[in-house]
Amino acid sequence: MAFARTSSILNDFSPLFLTLEKTHRYQDNPAGFKCYFLSKKCIFITKWRVARDNAMKRMTIKPIYTERFVLTKMTAGDADKYFRLSNNANVMKYVTGYSLNREESDRMLRSFLEEHGTDTYLGRYLIEDRHSGELIGAAKLDKIGTAVEIGYRIMEEFWGKGVATEIAVGLIRFSQSVLKAEDVIAFVNIHNTASIRVLEKAGMVNTETIEDLDEVKYKFNYSPKNNPSMKRIFYVFMSVIALMLIAAFVMPKDYAVEKEIVINKPKAEVFEYLKSLKKQNDWSVWGRKDPKMKKDFSGTDGTVGFVSMWEGNDDVGKGEQEITKIDEGHRIDTQLRFIKPFESTSDAYMETEAIDSTSTTVKWGFTGKMPIPMNLMLPFMNMEESIGKDFKDGLKNLKGILENSK
Numbered sequence: 382m383a384f385a386r387t388s389s390i391l392n393d394f395s396p397l398f399l400t401l402e403k404t405h406r407y408q409d410n411p412a413g414f415k416c417y418f419l420s421k422k423c424i425f426i427t428k429w430r431v432a433r434d435n436a437m438k439r440m441t442i443k444p445i446y447t448e449r450f451v452l453t454k455m456t457a458g459d460a461d462k463y464f465r466l467s468n469n470a471n472v473m474k475y476v477t478g479y480s481l482n483r484e485e486s487d488r489m490l491r492s493f494l495e496e497h498g499t500d501t502y503l504g505r506y507l508i509e510d511r512h513s514g515e516l517i518g519a520a521k522l523d524k525i526g527t528a529v530e531i532g533y534r535i536m537e538e539f540w541g542k543g544v545a546t547e548i549a550v551g552l553i554r555f556s557q558s559v560l561k562a563e564d565v566i567a568f569v570n571i572h573n574t575a576s577i578r579v580l581e582k583a584g585m586v587n588t589e590t591i592e593d594l595d596e597v598k599y600k601f602n603y604s605p606k607n608n609p610s611m612k613r614i615f616y617v618f619m620s621v622i623a624l625m626l627i628a629a630f631v632m633p634k635d636y637a638v639e640k641e642i643v644i645n646k647p648k649a650e651v652f653e654y655l656k657s658l659k660k661q662n663d664w665s666v667w668g669r670k671d672p673k674m675k676k677d678f679s680g681t682d683g684t685v686g687f688v689s690m691w692e693g694n695d696d697v698g699k700g701e702q703e704i705t706k707i708d709e710g711h712r713i714d715t716q717l718r719f720i721k722p723f724e725s726t727s728d729a730y731m732e733t734e735a736i737d738s739t740s741t742t743v744k745w746g747f748t749g750k751m752p753i754p755m756n757l758m759l760p761f762m763n764m765e766e767s768i769g770k771d772f773k774d775g776l777k778n779l780k781g782i783l784e785n786s787k
Contacts, residue, residue, distance in 0.1 A: 452506040642742075
């Protein structure tokens with residue numbers, strides 16, 4: 382084992398070391414440097430440690446996010462928050478067995494901060510609500526060999542709400558994706574049934590029972606070799622994705638909707654009214670779905686380059702419309718750029734055609750492309766029914782406004 386370990390290090394850092402000769406044994410010397418005793422040669426890995434430490438110092442430590450929570454590295458300024466957690470006997474049941482007083486809590490926090498610096502992802506984290514900032518608990522990331530150990534403590538009022546499972550899954554994913562952990566492990570007291578269930582839900586497997594001096598605990602592992610079911614799920618999922626992509630390539634990507642109406646007003650009057658995007662809010666269906674909709678404008682209304690911006694409730698979302706071309710007296714082209722609830726771009730147009738001197742046909746059209754794989758949704762969206770109905774209703778509103786105007 383000594384030879385294998387020394388060879389591995391030399392392979393990884395060959396420019397820094399002497400040629401390996403027959404290895405007898407290795408040990409830690411009094412100076413703190415790991416020294417390998419060879420026949421006639423001793424290799425110090427001081428340079429490796431310096432390089433490793435310098436790399437860690439250059440690391441930018443960012444918060445860890447889950448769907449509902451944010452995990453930030455603890456600092457000395459978090460003593461009050463940590464005491465709220467450690468002062469609860471139920472929370473500390475499988476840690477110390479009793480609640481900590483302020484002095485004990487501060488001492489424990491200091492020991493955590495001394496163990497790992499601020500320039501590594503390893504260490505203790507506060508768990509807080511992403512939106513309210515409410516304290517949820519604490520978590521840890523530690524290194525044991527090539528494995529990353531995860532851990533957590535949750536405030537009692539949040540027990541039974543799926544918090545611990547979300548945190549465990551988040552720590553596992555972070556350990557694998559960012560820390561590149563070969564294995565993710567966790568230790569839990571054999572009587573802590575709630576945490577055992579949490580780790581199992583997170584996909585971890587009980588692989589060992591460990592008898593310490595003060596407790597008996599289980600070791601849980603999360604790694605591909607211990608989770609064949611996860612592999613199967615992954616392969617099935619990727620197969621479904623592949624089939625969906627194939628379908629997306631052969632399905633239509635273009636969509637178009639057009640509706641028209643006759644308005645008993647002269648063409649010139651109708652066209653002049655349609656050029657105004659500000660006035661469009663008075664007759665379009667979407668402008669009426671949210672009376673409190675925020676509106677903003679840029680440029681000169683009725684000219685190319687004018688932009689009308691909106692932001693409202695879930696029915697109208699957020700986006701903007703820009704006049705891109707005007708064929709005077711005949712057609713107005715605009716581009717719709719939707720931002721919320723999802724980003725997309727479509728083209729719209731308004732056309733006018735005189736029937737006689739007192740009546741005009743108005744056409745309102747909408748075209749666009751649905752990118753792959755979003756085009757898979759086209760058959761289920763039924764653009765003609767959903768958008769078409771809104772176009773019809775909008776044109777009826779337009780007709781009423783123009784025909785009732787003096």
